[in-house]
Amino acid sequence: MRQSHEAIDRLLRNRPPFERLGVYDLFWSDTLRKWVDEQRYPGDAEGEPVCQIDHFNLDMAGVGGWFDVMPIRGYSEIVEETEEWKAVRNGAGAVLKWWKNKSGTPEHVDFRMTSRDIWERDYRPPSATRVGPRATRYRENAGGS
16 A cells, blocks of 8 residues: 555546545534543653544645635634624625634524625625636626736
């Protein structure tokens, strides 16, 4: 069987034969700490979970920050906040309720982008300023430069 880096390289470059899919997973830090406390997962000398990529022999790992892919980049509005969670509206008009002191999937609370008209009016124009073929076609069709 090929080494991880070779298998992933072949997949990404579309160079058959492909032996398998690349293995990737990510556990919440709260889950790993709980498993360490329950002695179901190894911890380091300080009792922190060991690297899950190495422990599970994963083929891929996250290597950087997240890209802002929202129609309105950099937009974040705290709509409501308690000691346990905060609800934040993002650049796509969605309100997500996030835990403050533990991991978890955010609850999707509200959406402003609910129709094509709203997309065209409030969200598409800021996206059209991005460089690229799709944005260029939109500006040309809209009569822009």
